[in-house]
Amino acid sequence: MKNYYLSFIFSALSLALLSACNTEAQESDTEVTEENVDEKAMALAKEFIIVDGHIDLPYRMRIANFRLEREFVDPSVETDGDFDYVKAKEGGLDAPFMSIYIPASYQAAFDHEYGNLLEGEKNRAKEVADSLITLVEGISEKYPDKFAIATSPQEVEAHFEKGLIALPMGMENGAPIGDDLANVKYFYDRGIRYITLTHSKVNQICDSSYDSVRVWNGLSPFGEEVVQEMNKVGIMVDVSHISDSTFYDVMKITKAPVIASHSSCREFVPGFERNMDDDMIKVLGENGGVIQINFGSTFVDDKSREKSEEVRGHLRSWLEENNLTYEDSAAQAYIEGYMKENPAYSTVKKVADHIDHVVSLVGVDHVGFGSDFDGVGDTLPTGLKDASEYPNLIAELLLRGYTEEDIAKICYKNVFRVWKEVQNVSEELT
Structure with a gap:
């Protein structure tokens, strides 16, 4: 009798458990529809860490501070820019890489004939970089309840748990390195975790995609040393802005995966060398790297x-x-x-097309977000006008069949994987 009742109780419990599991599975596998997608996207934007490879707040603040007719930019409150604390919290942005942007006008005058750096008043790149890094540090010091500097994925995660917006930093233009390799470690110690090798003009490291002049036809001899030193120190190599030949030179030399912090696919904007073509994206995938899609309309849409x-x-x-x-x-x-x-203006759907294209070429492990907020001016697409609108892009991806794990990879896991591998390579080389 006891065995009968015991068996009955176990059977009942098993059925109840199975029913609960099925209910849970049905809830998690709820079909995404036009009616529920916005709610789902917003929930994921808040659940997952969102990393953005490139936001130009520091230079925007620098310009505003120099123009007396404009008010000081306070990123802790809502502003008229693309990024601030209020917009980031609304959109779920947790780790915007602050761009330490050095315009070519500040880099040392360059002797194209002999490939030498020329001394002069324009050689202020390192000074400008230092001032912008100090500015970012000042944001976290002034608003410690909202922002915190981050130099590793682990620190980003810790800040996320506290509800803080992490501020990792990447330097856009390697000009501040000058001709002294020791400056690579110097900028690492100042918190820089990626370096875009050049910007709009050729520099001492390599040729630029925007420059008609090709001094090096890729990396310079010094540039090859810079890439190797970045691997050794633990700074991610950023292949945005560089010429095609420079990209292939980097791929031959680097021992760690690389990022394209704010580039899109040339497939949709033929002839625009600033974007990456299909062969480059495939090589990037083989390298284990990540292309972080630039949201700017002129990057994503030929029209x-x-x-x-x-x-x-x-x-x-x-x-x-x-x-x-x-x-x-x-x-x-x-x-x-x-x-x-x-x-x-283009649209959020076109940005999603670029993500689709990368996934079709190399898979979902090699794509992320690199908005270029505060850097592309008034060219942002409908549905992605500022940092509050990441959920719109997530919603579009959900409607296209991307899973939650896919979206987690795009939001942060892919970049974290590269960042951690760069750390590992650095430890192996030192």
Whole structure:
């Protein structure tokens, strides 16, 4: 009798457990629809760490501080920019890489004929880099309840658990290294965790995708040493902005996976060397690297790029005719009005197309977000206008069949994997 009742109780418990498991499975596998996708996307944006490879807040703050007619930018409150604390919290952004952006105008004058750095007033790149790093440190010091510097994935995770926005830093342009290899370690010690080898002009390290001049046809001899030193020190090599030949030189030399912190796919914008073509993306995948998709409309959409060039052409002509510059307050109203009347915006769907394209080439392990917020000006697509709108992109990916694990990889796991592997390689080399 006892065995019968015992068996009955076990059977009942098993059925109850199975029913509970089935219910849980049904809830987690709820079909994503147009009706529930926004709620689901917002939940994932808050559940997962979101890493963005490139946000230009520091230089935006620097410019604002130098222009007396504009108010000081306070990132702890809502601003008119693409990134601030309020927008980041709303959109689930947890680890925006602060771009320590060094315009080519600050790098040492370059002797194209002999490939030497020339001393002069323009050789201020290191000074500017230091000032921007100090500015980012100042944000975390002034608002410790909102922001914290991060130099590793582990620190990002710790800050996330506390509800803080982590501020890792990447240096956009290797010009501040100068001709002294010791500066690689210097900037590592200052918190830099990736270096974009150049920006818009050739420098002492390599050629630029934006520059018609090809001094090195890839990496310079010193540039090869810089890549090796970055591997040794533990700084990620960023292949955004560099020329195609430089990219292939980097791939031959690096012992660690690399990132493209804010690049998109050339497939959709033919001839735009600043983006990566299919062969490069495949090599990046073989390297174990990650391409972080730039959201700018002119990066993701050929039609937007053509329209934007038309608009810029008209504005240049109008400014010349009226003897004005883009900086003149007298021109601002006209520029703003004309751009509103002649929009060149793409859409969040097009950004998702770029993610789809990378996944079709090399899989979901090699793509992430690299918005270029505060860096691409008024060219951001509809649905991705600022840091509050990451859930819109996540929703689009859900509707396209991406799983929660896929989205976690795109949001942060892929970049964390590269970052940790760069740390591992550094330990092996030292």
